[in-house]
Amino acid sequence: MTQLGEIQQAILNGDSAAVGSLPVPESYRGVTVHADEVDMFEGLESRDKDPRKSLHVDDVPVPELGPGEALVAVMASAINYNTVWTSIFEPIPTFKFLKKYGKLSPLAKRHDLPYHVVGSDLSGVVLRTGVGVHNWKPGDEVVAHCLNVELEGPDGHNDTMLDTEQRIWGFETNFGGLAEIALVKANQLMPKPDHLTWEEAASPGLVNSTAYRQLVSRNGADMKQGDVVLIWGASGGLGSYATQYALNGGAIPVCVVSSPEKAAICRKLGAELIIDRSAEGYKFWKNETEQDPKEWQRFGAKIRELTGGEDPDIVFEHPGRETFGASVYAARKGGTIVTCASTSGYLHQYDNRYLWMNLKRIIGSHFANYRESWEANRLIAKGLIHPTLSKTYPLEETGQAALDVHRNAHQGKVGVLALAPEEGLGVRDEEKRAKHIEGINAFRGA
Template sequence: MDALTEALLAGVDAEKIEEISLPDTYLAAHLRIDDLTMFDGIQDRDVRKSLHVDHVPMPVLAPDEVVVAVMASSINYNTVWSATFQPVPTFDFLRRLGREGGHAARHDLPHHVVGSDASGVIVRVGAGVRNWRPGDHVVVSCVQVDDQEPATHADGMLGVGQRIWGYETNFGGLAHYTVVRASQLLAKPAHLTWEESAGILLTAATSYRMLVSDNGARIKQGDIVLIWGATGGLGAFAVQLVKNAGGIPVGVVSSEEKADILRSLGCDVVINRSEIGLGGDDALTPERTIEMGKRLGRAIRAAVGEDPHVVFDFIGQATFGISVFVVRRGGTVVTCGSSTGYQHQFDNRYLWMNLKRIVGSHAANLQEQWELNRLVRLGRLSPVLSKVYPLAEVAEAARLVQLNRHIGKVGVLCLAPEEGLGVTDPEKRAALGVERLNPLRAAGRNAPFEPAKSQERAA
């Protein structure tokens, strides 16, 4: 353990942090460029074979950046994409970023430190940083933008220079330290632990932009919102946001176990897709898509009497045609991803003749993230953490997400030696109640971390 880590865990005063030297190297979950072809000809791209946890060099700090000692992080699906080198190797992103020169050249390395969520303590600030100082407790936004690009000042997500940190950049959050821009920082909610706060910002802010923001569906009181994958990280936050807005969430899940979990989140209507014949291995023909849309529509109308105003879709190929069919006349399908495939097929007659809209959405700008983080700080939005792993077991955590064997968010302890640390407002935490803060874990389905049983891995 390096001296700075020891001091932080011992609770050193904020003013003394800068007196302790940064380590030359730090422990990080990373990919290696030498492994790019390791999955050629292999169907199961097991992320446990490509994710390494070892020491990497500490990068030089740019004037607009800070170094954060990462207490906790979480697994997002972009880490699975990175570790499978699909749909494109992320080293391509790093090479392209490096060609910009200057401090950007640091990112083009033979290793890629991944991870797009983090909570922790600032330990260094660059010469151009004004609003943050060592000792501040922060959560990190996944979005890096170019503040010298005009489009960024209308909406940070519209800038050509916008990138997702830890996926399209290096020095990500699944590590003991990370280097991020000051414009990525928000204050950590004081009533949450490190691991709870580290599992919120990416997915919850994405859901916020999709549903609440002027850049998304702009849901309102009484709106019926169909949510695919409603017990996942995106979906579980979507359920809460719809409830907060006075809407009616209709969650779709794949099993009765997940249906019970969804009810514990307060979802008004829960549809088990296996019970109404959705899914399966049959080819997704146009005819079958419409038939499944009719089945789903009947189930929704039986429950709430109307078709949905909005459909929240990140599943992609397997659901998108159904989403376009089932949303009401004049309704909106909002999409932020395609976990089952990017090539979507839908019957355009149901779109144009019924004046429906498709809205593409990606992550969230800093203002949207601030608004989302405010809801968390007010206790209006709860973490959806289900399981926590130590950094040494990050590959197992990523594999769990890769196989869709998780619910909510999977957390990773980095410098934090155990769960439950980082709370600086225990009174508010007690007032809100631990069960409300941890609805998925309070249901008794996911106990705190236990070391994973050893599994055979290919050499």
């Protein structure tokens, strides 16, 4: 049996404590993109770029473990849209991030390689910890959030997301979670929710924390009870958590989806006000350069029809260019548009009269700080927010998993098994799981 096989077997046998006594292998399998392939999709439209061609499963060396860091045996991971961006080399190849990071210090130089091990989610078991780590030890079952910061300057000490060296692990750093072993800073680690399987526990990380900051935190929209919250892509990886937070926090979600199947999932979560934008046929753009305000008005009228005449207090934005003009228009007077992404394009256009004359606010929100990530994971652990995992692939089929997300052919989150040989493993509290099984399985098979 290989060294990695021994580690895997110890974890599967429930003897995670033995992991610390087993040797760390010299190499592992990781999902990578290659620096010499960044031009492979040149001339193609974004929608035609295929992650199955650019994402590889390679044997790569285990990186050197530095102070304040941890090596984790990865049982499962998940796909985020940043993995799609990485795989299609947009908006820029991530090797530019790695090169810039590599200039920071001799230790950071490890990340500047001709391959990039990707992935910003994981669940697994701590293998080793570096000098100065005291909160975690080998054998601990963990999940990881994806905030990588240095915290050597003053800016990040009020809000770690404002650190001058803030990066997203597995996207702007190397040695990510779509692999059998991952390298993280130890302060990225959080306890694995004990009622979830490995793949379920891995799936909330990035999107759950992002939705928490964007919607709940004072750094985002600071949602309160009774707020009408318009949620784009409400059954997707990010929107599915926003929908749960709105419902859980006493707000009123208006869920925008693109099919009857996705509408059904939102209803299963407990949402009642749903707009199927495909059925309604909204065309916010007349052509590539001109939007249609009449469509904004028709969209706003639909929202008021559902809410009894109320406009949204908060618009939960992430599609970007396609929807942003409609979002600014639709928010109520004094309302908030909070945005964390631009999956349909970065160059937003909106009619500023609706913003300034109606005293609306646009807030930029990016991932979450350490405290927000911990609070979001705590809600998962308590069964107040549930994973939205719909499908899981083996590591070898990560390219297909990324293609699902790229083409919006998925619901909720798409998981990836690493050292876990099959789904359904890793549950430590069956009684708690039984109490929440309906919520846990809400997206299964969707």
